[in-house]
Amino acid sequence: MEQSPGHVLMKKGKRLAAAYIQAKCANSLHHRSLDDLLNILLNPAVAIDDVNTIDWCKWLMAGGRTPDEFSSIVRRYDNATTCGLVWTANFVAYRCRTCGISPCMSLCAECFQRGDHDGHDFNMFRSQAGGACDCGDTSVMKETGFCDRHGPKSQGNKPAAPTDLMCVTEAVMPRIILRLIQHLRESSKSGAQDAHLVAIQEADAFLTMLNDLSAMGAAMRRTMTSALTNPSIYHQLTDIGVLTETMALTEFGKYMIESHKIYEEAVNSLPNPAPLHEHKDIAALKVVLVHKTFLEELVFWTVKLEFPQKVVCLLLNMLPDPDYKESLTQAFVLHYSRISMMLEKSSDPDTLSNRVVHVSVQLFSNEALALRMAQNLNLLHVMVISLKYMMVKILIPSTLHEADKNFHYVVDCGRQVMREHCYWPLVSDLNNVLSHRPVAVKFMSDVALLEMWFSFLSFFQGMNVNQRELSTHVEFEPNTYYAAFSAELEASAYPMWALLSHLRKPESVDLTQRVLNAALSALQDWFDAIYITQPNLVSDLESYQVSFHLPLHRYLAVFMCQAINLQGRTLEEVLPSHNMLQLIMIHPLRVQVSARL
Structure with a gap:
């Protein structure tokens, strides 16, 4: 029986087979023996962690050299201008406020020590959620803080990699990524509760190989990101529409059809919040999620499998490539509303929260990139929704x-979303993007967006009511107060201070006025909902209850102070009507009285 070209090649041994393929690829010859060999090595029926398969992939990419020799050569052409070292929780890193443009900037120990930070305002910290080194990134920190190896001027003398060095890797990489995607698809087939943990454990060696490849530097990362972000490659390797009738009847054709079915079922199992009619055209809020690249599908599985650490590191390791960073940010925003739904139903929201922020903080700390996401993909609307x-x-x-007259609704502070701070990653991301002045200006310039934001804040207005007990002793105090205060601080106050930091000059007073108008409108709606129309319509019974949570009042008061103290407005210009002012005073006064009882 005649053997296939792939089997013939395998008999030559790894080194000779790799050298043969290298010669063909270097001469721009697409040899079907490589495709046949990859069909054997990356057959989905073979376990993804098969040691022999992984070793064959390494030797093939090395093109006749040993994998170690190949790695050493590729690293010589690493002309990346940024460090991008990725770390996980408990890693010791540095933050220099003197050099930082973004408050989220961080440096690895080596870059910090090689840079000049004498006399700077810096601190050393133990990372909680993980991070990546920003050395060399001009959008996050000043060039004066870069170490001698990073920055736009540091790699100018490094030559580009010769075209034949990466030619086999360019041919092999799409198939390697396809094999990972196929495995992740299969992981959702069983439906078992711990299926995602098993899937990642099984792919550990395969993911290690990919992370090791990324660590070789810019030349290898460009090859990897090209395969990840090319729509044509994704379409060619995953679209069952390209199968002919004959191909569909083959074993591989049947596998592709089944794989696509599993994929569609997985996508449908991860719904997004139902958008209002005016938001139905926002890409990230569409009911049907459409992936156009391997990267977009890989981000989907990252979300679906609750951000497995090795996959997260793989995604972040390639961030020094600026085109890839934009593509990853777009893919992340595309799945953002679905991430929020994963957070609220996770069995381990604390770990998931840290891993989500590990990704998002690297993407949204770049001002220009965050603004493009807000302009092109409605990022601010997606976050607030x-x-x-x-x-x-x-x-x-x-x-x-x-x-019986109150139709206002507040959050239940006893629910998991509040107790476990499941909202924290979303608020952290919002604070991050609002630290960029152009994004904050866009936020405050959009009347409809401000209305939506104050509608969200109203959920905290009057929550967790305290009732004074007059007859019996209270044996057990509820612990919901902690969840309530944390929520108002994180989800209300932090974004407020972020917005306020951009309103220090008279020319921005119109933005302040927009916020004040939105706050007054939300307060009026709240008074209507709790049926308070006059300040004297408060019964004796109501005088024994109090809520310490009045975010709408706080926004109104703080932005009023800003307008008067820093932006040239007079008190008469910002005060509401006399009747409204009396209504506004009721609940803050009640808090003051209760604090003295």
């Missing part, structure tokens, strides 16, 4: 004032 949707599902009737 995701936050709002997370809270909508845990609303309960407000117990302030007369229950």
Whole structure:
């Protein structure tokens, strides 16, 4: 029986077979023996962690050299201008506030020590969520803080890699990535609760290989990112529409059809919040999720499998490639609303939160990139809608004032979303993007977006009511107060201070006024909802209840102070009507009185 070209090649041994393939690829010859060999090595029926398969892949890419020799040569052509070293939780890193443009900038120990930070305002910290070194990134830190190996001027003398060095890797890489995607698809087939953990464990050696390849530097990363972000490659290798009738009847054709079916079922199992009609055209909020590249599908599986650490590191390791960084950010935003839904139903929200922020902080710390996402993909709307949707599902009737006349709803502070701070990654990301002035200006310039934001804040207005007990001793105090105060601090106050930091000059007073108008409108809606129309319509019974959570009042007060103290407005210009002012005073005064009882 005649053997296939792939089997003939395998008999030559790894080194000779690799050298043969290298010669063909170097002369731009697409030899079918390589395709046949990859069909054997990367057959989905073979376990993804098969040691022999991984070793064959390494030797093939080396092109006749040993894998170690190949790695050493590729590293010589690493002309990346940024460090990009990725670390996980508990890694010791540095932050220099003197050099930082973004408050989220961080440096690995080596880059910090090789840079000049004498006399700077810096600190050493133990990373909670993980991170990546920003040395060399002009969008995150000043060039004066770069070490001698990173920055736009540091790699100018390094030559480009010769075309024949990476030619086999360019041919092999799409198939390697396809094999990973196939494995991740299969992981959702069983439906078992721990299927995602098993899938990642099984792919550990394969992921290690990919991470090791990325560590070779810019030349290898360009090859990897090209395969990940090329729509044509993704279409050619995954679209079952390209199968002829004859191909569909083969073993591989049947596998492709089954794999695509599993993929579609997985996509449909991860819904997004139902958008309002005016937001239905936002790409990240569409009901049907459409992936166009391997990178977009890989981000989907990262979300679906709750951000496995090795996959997260793989995605982040390639960030020094600026085109890839943009593509990853777009893919991340595309899945953002679905990430919020994973957070609220996770069995380990703390770990998942840290891993989500590990990714997002690297993407949204870049001002120009964050602004493009806000302009092109409606990032701000997606963030606010995701936050709002997370809270909508845990609303309960407000117990302030007369229950039968009150139609206001507040968050239930006893639910997991509040107790476990599941909202924290979304708020952290919002604070991050609002630290960029152009993004914050866009936020405050959009009246509809401000209305949506204050609608979200109203969920915290009057939450976790405290009722004074007059008859019996309270044996057990509820612990919901901690969740309530944490939520108002993180989800309300932090974004408020982020916005306020951009309103220090008279020319921005119009933005301040927009926020004040939105706050007053939200307060009026709240007074209507709790049926307070006059300040004297408060019964004796109501005087024994108080909520310490008045974010709408706080926004109004703080932005008023800003307008008067820094932006040239007079008190008369910013004060609401006399009747409204009396209504606004009721609840803060009640807090003051209760604090003295």
